[in-house]
Amino acid sequence: MTIPMEKKYKKAKWLSGEALQIAVKRREVKSKGEKERYKHLNAEFQRIARRDKKAFLSDQCKEIEENNRMGKTRDLFKKIRDTKGTFHAKMGSIKNRYGMDLTGAEDIKKRWQEYTEELYKKDLHDQDNHDGVTTYLEPDNLECEVKWALESITMNKASGGDGIPVKRFQILEDDTVKVLHSICQQIWKTQQWPQDWKRSVFIPIPKKGNAKECSNYRTIALISHTSKVMLKILQAKLQQYVNHELPDVQAGFRKGRGTRVQTANICWIIEKAREFQKNIYFCFIDYAKAFDCVGHNKLWKILKEMGIPDHLTCLLRNLYAGQEATVRTGHGTTDWFQIGKGVRQGCILSPCLFNLYAEYIMRNAGLEEAQAGIKIAERNINHLRYADDTTLMAESEEELKSLLMKVKEESEKVGLKLNIQKTKIMASGLIISWEIDGETVETVSDFFFFGSKITADGDCRHEIKRRLLLGRKVMTNLDSIFISRDIPFPTKVRLVKAMVFPVVMYGCESWTVKKAERQRIDAFKLWCWRTLESPLGCKEIQPVHSEGDQSWVFFGKNDAKAETPVLWPSHVKS
Structure with missing residues (x-):
């Protein structure tokens, strides 16, 4: 009795039909043991796959910019999530009350x-x-x-x-x-x-x-x-x-x-x-x-x-x-x-x-x-x-x-x-x-x-370092968008303000920021702007100021050595 093999589907959504055909030929050649032919087809597949991925990302970035231009905020961020490949948990097998795995529907x-x-x-x-x-x-x-x-x-x-x-x-x-x-x-x-x-x-x-x-x-x-x-x-x-x-x-x-x-x-x-x-x-x-x-x-x-x-x-x-x-x-x-x-x-x-x-x-x-x-x-x-x-x-x-x-x-x-x-x-x-x-x-x-790391000694250094690392992770995940020439610089700045800075500055109301932490935050801000390859240069970019309650603040030259970087809502001020 022959056990039928499960049909394989393409994993990368940017692969074209031409690339898939070469992949099939490459698999057949490999099974026959033709090494030279396999190397040639593999190089051809890699070249076409890179071309397809570049074209796919270019089209995605054009759609992102079009949504931004039309003011379609929901579609804009949905397209960004699709582009960077957000993880979605899938429900697989589960255990019964006795700890045995269940796989049948x-x-x-x-x-x-x-x-x-x-x-x-x-x-x-x-x-x-x-x-x-x-x-x-x-x-x-x-x-x-x-x-x-x-x-x-x-x-x-x-x-x-x-x-x-x-x-x-x-x-x-x-x-x-x-x-x-x-x-x-x-x-x-x-x-x-x-x-x-x-x-x-x-x-x-x-x-x-x-x-x-x-x-x-x-x-x-x-x-x-x-x-x-x-x-x-x-x-x-x-x-x-x-x-x-x-x-x-x-x-x-x-x-x-x-x-x-x-x-x-x-x-x-x-x-x-x-x-x-x-x-x-x-x-x-x-x-x-x-x-x-x-x-x-x-x-x-x-x-x-x-x-x-x-x-x-x-x-x-x-x-x-x-x-x-x-x-x-x-x-x-x-x-x-x-x-x-x-x-x-x-x-x-x-x-x-x-x-x-x-x-x-x-x-x-x-x-x-x-x-x-x-x-x-x-x-x-x-x-x-x-x-x-x-x-x-x-x-x-x-x-x-x-x-x-x-x-x-x-x-x-x-x-x-x-x-x-x-x-x-x-x-x-x-x-x-x-x-x-x-x-x-x-x-x-x-x-x-509630998402913030609190220590018994009340030191904020660990939380600030953790937040900066999380911000770098978000920036890295959006690399394909930030290096694209199909998205203008103002749109990239808007994405950084909307998707990176809130991650870094969450819970900043409770921080006591000393000189060393302030320098870390300033360095992160400049690193973000350099990543975008600003035509203005990092020194000419104005700091981000707070607007309303859900905001973030970066520090200027005249800040004290220890400050809380926040504009509090009215009910907390009183």
């Missing part, structure tokens, strides 16, 4: 359904005794609210199970608004949702770790765009209550706040502790599948305690009741199954709901009233949060352990469990290793906090 689909059904299975003790209807109704929705919600839906997003894109609704805007307003009003009054709006398509996105383990994937939910109109309206009504309940230590999914603010807060606290010669202890908590383990009935009780109106809570309760989902794999979609817990990662309402869930945990843990923490300006700070990422801090090891055990206990009461393997402790002083539930909590000297 049906086996992989069944495994994903088995895993997600178990992950979102409803807890037996989480019983719901509510009838699902409330008599008191909030004021009706207006047609202008529906129009606002429709216009605010982000374009170019993947469709849900119905496959209807946002553009379809915007073709007949006035008629669409009237129809959607009628549907939203019916939902608002009856508090019952269409079953299609309760359906989600899960897309597994790989995280760190073994890609064969289903637990190392994040399941992002694709939901119907029509349902997002009602969800936007509901979110706007919830937001006023959420903003009132959340403290300023929570920066996750809040307007005017972000990861940069929390990173800067951590760095400044470490810096002040060193200034006053105090030891400081941090615990970076990681929850296991936090968004997927939210108990629905516990969530409704929390919303009631937080003062959310019964009508809004009832709408949310009925939205989550009877939810169905399917998993889209590389081998097709699984069967539909029921969702019994968790908030959908990808739903507009999930950030608000989870923030209230996490706030309930911290209140019950008594962190606001606890004496443990860092004393700053007559205020005690013992934790910072960004959604489910919680950082505990204290001035002694005993205080930190006490805070951690309180948070762990209250989290487990509402269904959230700490991932001890990913929970880390960082301290400026001596610390003894801890054991929680038989597992050792790792003590580290540095920690990657």
Whole structure:
């Protein structure tokens, strides 16, 4: 029996038909053992392949410049990603619950359904005794609210199970608004949702770790765009209550706040502790599948305690009741199954709901009233949060352990469990290793906090060096574009500002830049301009200045020896 060979396809998309024909001849000659003929064909193939690649890159660069000239920013950066060959993870074989590899299409689909059904299975003790209807109704929705919600839906997003894109609704805007307003009003009054709006398509996105383990994937939910109109309206009504309940230590999914603010807060606290010669202890908590383990009935009780109106809570309760989902794999979609817990990662309402869930945990843990923490300006700070990422801090090891055990206990009461393997402790002083539930909590000297490397001694040199290396890597990946003569110099400068400088200057708000680091940054800037082969010469190029909050700053000759290179947003300045 002859085993058929798998047909080979060309790997390089720039190879022409002529090059492929020579490659076939070269393979045949090699099998016959004709060395001289093989050398000749190989040299011919290499020559034609270089020509094809040069022509391909030239055409790509011309398209990049055309998109830039026409102001098509999305197409511009998409073409750049295609040109430099961005890596896209592919889902291959996975392991079953016993650790055996699965390669068959049906086996992989069944495994994903088995895993997600178990992950979102409803807890037996989480019983719901509510009838699902409330008599008191909030004021009706207006047609202008529906129009606002429709216009605010982000374009170019993947469709849900119905496959209807946002553009379809915007073709007949006035008629669409009237129809959607009628549907939203019916939902608002009856508090019952269409079953299609309760359906989600899960897309597994790989995280760190073994890609064969289903637990190392994040399941992002694709939901119907029509349902997002009602969800936007509901979110706007919830937001006023959420903003009132959340403290300023929570920066996750809040307007005017972000990861940069929390990173800067951590760095400044470490810096002040060193200034006053105090030891400081941090615990970076990681929850296991936090968004997927939210108990629905516990969530409704929390919303009631937080003062959310019964009508809004009832709408949310009925939205989550009877939810169905399917998993889209590389081998097709699984069967539909029921969702019994968790908030959908990808739903507009999930950030608000989870923030209230996490706030309930911290209140019950008594962190606001606890004496443990860092004393700053007559205020005690013992934790910072960004959604489910919680950082505990204290001035002694005993205080930190006490805070951690309180948070762990209250989290487990509402269904959230700490991932001890990913929970880390960082301290400026001596610390003894801890054991929680038989597992050792790792003590580290540095920690990657929202993309920035934070060290126990608060030194920024390591992070600045790392950022400069990342910037050089981006510049190197874009070499084929920067050396092209089909792209004018102003476009190359724009690409450097848009794709290289933000990578280097991310988190620069928290840097304390000394003379040596300033020289490194200046040298990197000049290296970037030299790479572009500027006709003006590096000395004549003006430094890049900050514009708005999302910006980067390079230093001039009159800078002090140590400065923070940033223009802060207004809420941080105050």
